[in-house]
Amino acid sequence: MISEARVSALRARMAAEQVPALAVTDPANVTYLTGFDGVFDEEPAHIALVTERATTLYTDNRYAEASSAASEGTGWEVRAAWPDLVSAACADLARDCIGRLALEDTASRRYFDSVESAFEGEVVAARGWVESLRAVKESAEVERIVHAQALTDAAFEHVLGTIRPGLTEREVALELEFHMRRHGSDGVAFPPIVASGPNSALPHARVTDRVIGHGELLKMDFGARVEGYCADMTRTVVVGKASERQREIYEAVRSANAAGIGAVRGGAKGREIDAAARSVLSDAGLGELFTHGLGHGVGLQVHELPNAGPRSEDVVSTGSVITIEPGVYVAGFGGVRIEDLVVVEEAGARVLTRSPKDLIEI
């Protein structure tokens, strides 16, 4: 599915920035450009080097065969080098008399230092060049996200039939994850969050062995992954009959979710979408308890561009895929978050999440 348009767009940016060579090291960016996604080491095990004329994937010996297979027909030349990819790439640049190299600024300072020692010319930092391309999805990318979200919805439907007081958070999280993976999810987009009772008041709680009690809020945030592409959804249920307070908070968050979705359209600002949802919670006197941004882009990474938080400068373009996930967190009591995944279309949001949003009492 790698499109030549990606490299062409990158070369246009490089020309505009007067950069004759760009070294891409971020694993998701390497995958986006070359098709290869076998990276899980801490150190960059690949350099995808784009120049005006060539596209070369420098790869650790351990990945040489897999890289060649994955990038077949993509126009990338694979060069195995070990242990020093940087020297190999810099030697090729010197041979081609290229004296200016941009390196992605997500690379570590240590990596920058090593490139600056090995490269004889000028090294500059590139910020978000590939990420900004990734923010707008091609239809084949959206298809993968749709597939991942369908696996995610199916796991939610399945787990609803298993939840009961007495289970632990970890048991529910494993059930969600195993269901997604047995049905074709390639790993998960992120470790599922299953947070019960007071734990649900932590926006990003880690799963614990806490036993889920009767009458408690249970917040589940999880996502499948298909061919590298992530899904992301949150639902909050009550394990028993909801109290008035639980229902009040739930309905406020649900209205905020609807308002956020209603504000989505191609060309809207991320912070405007956030504001539409946030104002609903502020009007309900819950604004201070919504302690994070409304949403973020989703693709090869579960958090990517564009950002839809209160301080975002991002424009949300037609073709982006973003989350809409307002939440209210009351320390000691619990929290509610309702998160949908939407495709940004010119006139509004196309919601990919199929799971119900009526308050579920189990």
Added chain:
Amino acid sequence: MISEARVSALRARMAAEQVPALAVTDPANVTYLTGFDGVFDEEPAHIALVTERATTLYTDNRYAEASSAASEGTGWEVRAAWPDLVSAACADLARDCIGRLALEDTASRRYFDSVESAFEGEVVAARGWVESLRAVKESAEVERIVHAQALTDAAFEHVLGTIRPGLTEREVALELEFHMRRHGSDGVAFPPIVASGPNSALPHARVTDRVIGHGELLKMDFGARVEGYCADMTRTVVVGKASERQREIYEAVRSANAAGIGAVRGGAKGREIDAAARSVLSDAGLGELFTHGLGHGVGLQVHELPNAGPRSEDVVSTGSVITIEPGVYVAGFGGVRIEDLVVVEEAGARVLTRSPKDLIEI
């Protein structure tokens, strides 16, 4: 289990380097120092700031409660700040008239740029200060690794009873992972590698849906995780009766594994341990097919210090935990790797891996 000795050792290093403040952002290092391990975002969601007098954990609002809970009794003061931890930390440094700040060089160039904008004094890069402390384990850390390795061995024993021709690599990988996690592994140390037939010739193959055939090599590299600490082991079996060539390669790798273990002692150089195993394979005419380093440290990360590869400058100290994992990879034919986890003791290696190393024919 956080020991004050860790911060004291760090302060000694800071004094030697004339650095009055160190900002620790690497997630494993933050966990090591503060006890908090709720980090999974791409951007640093924490700064553990060590000065001569104070230890302060700056944390994203989303993690504030969990950070406080995890660091209770550790002497760390938790400060919630959102969205800009860097400004909060730099303001405190200015208040305390601290004009020189070291930042871990594993942080991105982008992060360095943001700190350099926010901090009025000098910013310098620190390389491996916390990592070098982590290279030598305290006994409570070794206990966790022993526990993780026991879960890993148990999963191997379990999976041996399920492997048969006709299963896919993915099915075997899920069986390994689910067994570890159902029995207490907190996630996994890394996504299990299960590589069959020709795929086993890729040192770091990704799991595929390839159906395992009769008579093939099957390489499994996997590890559990307990309270943050990783295990790591590899076994290679033959699914059927081994051919002469398979057995020859297997026995050579097994001898190399034994030679590597035999070369371990406190104070040995990483590259000497590598050389002991590598020479066995070279003598067998297989040296060129051993295309990676012999081993690496294991702890809060599955790859950490010390390194035991051919170009390593590291000394392997008493109290380190390292892998010994020679491999031979024959393109198109298959590969064999045998990996044990060992604690480095003064006089030799204490092997934590309990799984058999005789060639298993299933």
